[in-house]
Amino acid sequence: MVSDPVPGGDIIAVRDLVKTFSGPMGTVPALKGISFVVRPGTVTGLIGPDGAGKTTLMRILSGLILRDSGSVSIMGHDPGNDPLSVQRSLGYMPQKFGLYEDLTVEENLDFHSDLHGVPSSGRKGLYEPLLSMTGLGPFVGRLAGKLSGGMKQKMGIACSLLHKPPLLLLDEPTVGVDPVSRRELWEILHSLVRESGSTLFISTAYLDEAERCDDILILHEGGILGSGSPGSFRSEVQGHAFELIEGSGRPSRALDPVISALPGVIDTVLAGGHLRIVMEGAAPPRVPESSGGFRFQPVPPRFEDALMTRLWHSRKDLEQGRATRLPWVAGKRIQGGKGEQAIRVEHLTRDFGSFRAVNDLSFEVGHGEVFGLLGANGAGKTTTFRMLAGLLPPTGGSLMVAGEDVRKFPAKARQNIGYMAQKFSLYGQLTVYQNLRFYSSAYGISGKAQTDRIQEVLKFFGLTPYRDISAGLLPLGFRQRLALAASLMHTPAILLLDEPTSGVDPNARRAFWRIINGLVMDGVSVLVTTHFMEEAEYCDRLAIMADGGLLALGSPSEIKAQAKTEDLPAPTLEDAFVTLLSRAAVPSGLPA
């Protein structure tokens, strides 16, 4: 028998945990001596960007990786010495949960029940609440491989819950899951804690999910940056958050670099056309009188504000917005012809066999506009993107990019497009400089023009210190910048970005978008697909897609207004997205 944890004691106790990996470039510290405890019956969120050490910690807790030093106790057992005792009473859901795709939902459940020694009698009674909670009831006979992404995650949770573990470790259960499924997953997790008193330890890269936890543990570069309840984090920055409501008539995008450079400003971020500012103290930024009338209004703080403040204090060398411009990009913007939109899509349709991936889609993107395509997985975003880039011929409709008909002259249209794929197409073994050289050569730029342009790009993107480092060894945020730089070498007037900042820490995301904003100020048009609400907030206008068609179109505040109800007088963008999608959804939840 597994001994019960001490009543009132800690279900996870970690002390001075150190883990180092040895790689080709020497040893890399993954966890630098962290200590924390998790109280039973709570939901504890492990928050951190990609590469912070979340998965390493999860694997050490579940006995899959040995630690270098420190102590770990899971319900009184040491996962390093006695992994089987820990694994008997633990539910663990890895980031990529291993469902057997050739097995049906029920066969997967049976398999995991057998492995965990769940008696075969009374299994039906055990499955029933799990299936109804996860909404998998109608699909017991379906092969796991034929479930949608969100369903698979729910199935993974169901499999980890079969033996009623007192502790459940979930490694980024919501990554790659659309906002609607994300909400459902969190509801499942919360009802689980309520009903069975389980303890949940969940890692996530989504900052908004932190607010759904009882306790938060911030992991940053292998160390713990802070821990506590979301409320305690928010109260740290109570009164520090402001919104710019009047800025002498200039657009927020233009004011962002100006205000972020003011003293005492920790963080500025564009949120639906408004500039949100976090200060070091409880006073709004002081703008020189000569700059005209600026007015700020206090707003309620968020967990993210506290995180940014802690990051700012821990690392003062945060990059400031660069004022330099790329002159050759600035000169490029009028190319599209007067009055013509940067992108014009009319009645666009694309069929794959009998399946209509994109259905009668129409929208326009103006010059110097940031336009976002939002949608759940499978809504048709990627298909639309590929057609815009001339990589996939449409079935019907018209597609004009920078005044060129993509269907007739895909190569000509492509000259005006910079494309940054979600998986950056960089050569990991080449240095930053060699990558830029290669991409500019590929577009026929050579000689002095090439050297000059590479120099400018390195400076503009803050990549000069990394000039001779292999692209594969760059931190994620810098790899993203390099990918963007490579897609800009041929001076495109239009940028297509596919989830450009997924997984990066909030600092890197802000830095990236500051670069984008700089380009937009110079007239470059940006089309971005995402299901990150943080990214959507940077857009001037949004199109929400569902089942290949257009569900809503407008500025972030217009879209929020569409979802306003009595219960939800001030919906966030995610609220709006979920509301609009569920309004449009077919009631049974099955594809029409």
Add this chain to the structure above:
Amino acid sequence: MNGFRGWGIPPSVVRIRALVRKETLQIIRDPSSLAIAFLLPFVLLLIFGYGVSLDARHVPVAIVQDIRSPDSEGFAASLRNSPWFLPVPYSDIHSAVEAMKRQDVSGILWFREDFGRELHSFRDSPVHIVVDGVDDNTARLVMGYLTNVWQVWISHRNERGRDLSVFPVTLGARIWFNPDNRSRDFLVPGLIAVIMTLIGALLTALVVAREWERGTMESLFVTPATMGEILLGKFIPYFGLGMGGMALSVTMGHFLFDVPLRGSLLVLGVTSGFFLSAALGMGLLISTVAKNQFVAGQIAIVFTFLPAFILSGFIFDIHSMPTVIRGITHIIPASYFVTILQSVFLAGNIPGVIIPNSIALILFSVFLFAVIHRISRKRIE
């Protein structure tokens, strides 16, 4: 009673049964394992069974007669009747030599002008045999067969009483266990051993790598299943599948390629089991280092199939290899199985061959599984 649940089955057995059932369902629903177990031996046996042959048949041979005589005509006729040769007459030795240079013929049989006269004397008859040494193996075969035909012709001639003074005693050569001297009969059993090496190693190496790729291994590791149970859960179903492939190969060898089966099926089955254990063990060992299917497949081919092909003695005789290489052949399980199979197919159940080679295979399997058990940990570093 505490540790037992359900109908009193130990939890360990329940877990192994669940793992085997899961694997079996996967085998049935994902055709790739079935293809490796059945399609691969089928295709390989067809290609090698029909394509690889060490026999010389219908070899073109130039016949040059300086003077036609009844004796030389008689000998040429007996060549024509032989299944091994295709005699092509040439008028003189120069044109025959040219033909050999063009590789139109593989050998020349030259009857000198004094052939008829010399034949009746006690001296050697001046028949010149020239063989093309480019293909060394065929050259030796042609040489041997020609000599054979020559002796048969001489003895026939003697029996008819033409010349009692020549060859009162003749040498009667007989080839045991493969009386037709068909190379296919000893190639096919060897081939089965080589193919089963590949299949056994590929099956386990690929399916374990697939679990790593799909992330199912990580989920499996955090269940109470022990490493031994996980390994057994892989071994049992693929042992069954491999034996199925073995049965298919034996059936094809016997019925399609007419290889005789002189030993018992029981001995064949049991020794195949020993060998398959070793082959599956090699695959599992590969899977401890190769975590993706591409690498696992490459390693399986380079470290199991190729050595088995070259060093098992299935084509190349082990005795004629240098001492060092001969030493290496001892660590290739296929070399023991080739010996067993060739003897079970062609000679029968010979305890002196089967027992020592089977012991070697058992030792191999035990050693491999001991190593696997020692180095496999439920960890993902």
